[in-house]
Amino acid sequence: MKLVIVSGLSGSGKTIxxxxxxxxxxxxxxxxxxxxxxxxxxxxxxxxxxxxxxxxMAPQERAAIGIDVRGGVSELRHLHQQLARLREGHPELKIQLLFLHAEHKVLLRRFSETRRLHPLGREGLPLDEALLAEAELLAPLREAADLIIDTSRSNIHQLRALLRARLLEQEQRGLSLLLQSFGFKHGAPTDSDFIFDMRCLPNPHWDPRLRPLTGRDAEVAAFLGDLPEVHAMLDQLEQTLLAWLPMFEREQRQFLCVSLGCTGGQHRSVFMVERLAERLRKHYPSLAIRHRELS
Known part of the structure; x- marks a missing residue:
């Protein structure tokens, strides 16, 4: 039996x-x-x-509940104790805590577009202050979460696909591993367990022919694939992850996000994620790929 607790910031996609x-x-x-x-x-x-x-009716095998500030701020302080008692009293019950997050400016825009009232706005707080207060109140839940997903740059369809890959496919295949490319100039992803910097590698951006392409295109792949330092980086990344990911599995970690970044998130990080995924997928069949800036 499985129970998923869905929590997170208002406007981050909990309903989805x-x-x-x-x-x-x-x-x-x-x-x-x-x-x-x-x-x-x-x-x-x-x-x-x-x-x-x-x-x-037969008991449900899988259930999910939404818990956030709407249910009462004082009650959230006791969630840790509630979950601990449930785990102790029902060892057959598998509990996962999913926390959805988005950048402050993104949440401001979403509320402005939908013209919805923030739950803490009923207490007279302006939207900006309500969002900050909610983030502070939910910080302990975020720290305790099994899976954190940053929805700042995801639309509805992308979020659904990511949830299916990370939550649902993981049920049959063990550790859910996400390899993610991103651009440092757009900010490092806040839902990462590992972040590796690819900016030390030669940059295809400076070749006018390659600039409009991405790391998924054959021309960029040929450029980067001929460089010895690229292969050395891939070898070391593979060795590092294969050495340490089993340690996380032994600690009962079910979700891990490994992010590779370059300047713009278009060329080097995209290529490296694609190639690293080819090497790791035989060890982690539920591996998923996300190119944050390409989406």
Whole structure:
């Protein structure tokens, strides 16, 4: 049996996450008061959903609930204790905490576009202050999360695809590993477990023929693939990750994000992610690729 707790900042995509899980067969409840969490687990996951034996439904194998500031700020402080008690009392229950995040300026824009009221706005806080206060209140949940996803540069379809790759495919294949390319000039991704800098490699950007292309194009691949330092970097990245990823698995880590960055996120980091994925996929079949700046 599996329970996914979906939390995160308002406007970061929690509703999309719950809908994606629901489409995959999860029994989903949004904005569940934390005080009802033990009862929800008992009724939805561990016992039939009806007291009448003739009308009883089979217990759900997978469920997801949304918990955030809408359910009460004071209750969030007790989530750690609630989850610890659930894990202790129900060792057969697998619990994962998913936290969705987005940059402050992105959340401001999303709320401005939708003209929705922030949950903390009902207390009279301006939107900017409400977002900052919410981030501070949810910081402990983010620290405890099994999986953090930054949705700042993802649209609805990209977020759904990423959730399917990282949450749903992982159920059958073990450790969910994401290799991500990005550009340092756009900011380093906040959902990374490892960040490696590719800016020491020769830059195809300075070749006018290669500038409009990406690391996925054959011409760029030929340029970078002929460089000894590129192969040396790939060898060392592969050795490092194959040495340390099993250590994380032994600590029961289920999700890991490895990000490779270059200046703009168009050439070197994209090429290196593609080639590194070819080397690692036989060890981690659920490996997923994301090119942040190309999307």
């Amino acid at each position: 996450a719950l809908h994606t899980l629901e489409d995959a067969g999860y029994y989903c409840v949004d904005n569940l008061p934390l005080a009802l969490l033990p009862a929800f687990v008992d009724t939805a996951l561990l016992q039939p959903l009806s007291l009448d034996p003739e009308q009883a």
